Amino acid sequence: MKLNRVAKTAVATTGALAFAMTVISGTAVAQDKKAKKEKCYGIVAKGMNDCATSTHSCAGQAKVDNHGEEWIYVAKGLCDRIAGGAKAPKKA
Numbered sequence: 481m482k483l484n485r486v487a488k489t490a491v492a493t494t495g496a497l498a499f500a501m502t503v504i505s506g507t508a509v510a511q512d513k514k515a516k517k518e519k520c521y522g523i524v525a526k527g528m529n530d531c532a533t534s535t536h537s538c539a540g541q542a543k544v545d546n547h548g549e550e551w552i553y554v555a556k557g558l559c560d561r562i563a564g565g566a567k568a569p570k571k572a
Contacts, residue, residue, distance in 0.1 A: 520559035521566045524550035533569075 519530075529542040533549040536542075540552045548570030559565040 516556040517553040518556050518559055518567065519551045520554045521551045521569050522546055522548050522563065523559075523562050523565045524552050528552065 523546060524530075524542050524543050526542055527540055529539055529550040530552045531539050533547075533551075535549070546564060548566075553571070554562070554565075559567055
């Protein structure tokens, strides 16, 4: 009988914790969407770009690291502090 009560308590606690984590992560995502962002060129790792360039038409298709036309969104003001980052595309 005690094992059943312990099991019920564990399930209830786990459910409450999962609900709380879902609410917290939803709030973090909403705040992230509100944050101001800018494009940062020349700092993208291979396959991690956010959108198209003159050489391809979709995100995730960067063929080399740090190509001058490839870009990702970063928090506003961060691009200026990243080595090699630029707010405009660079000639490759």
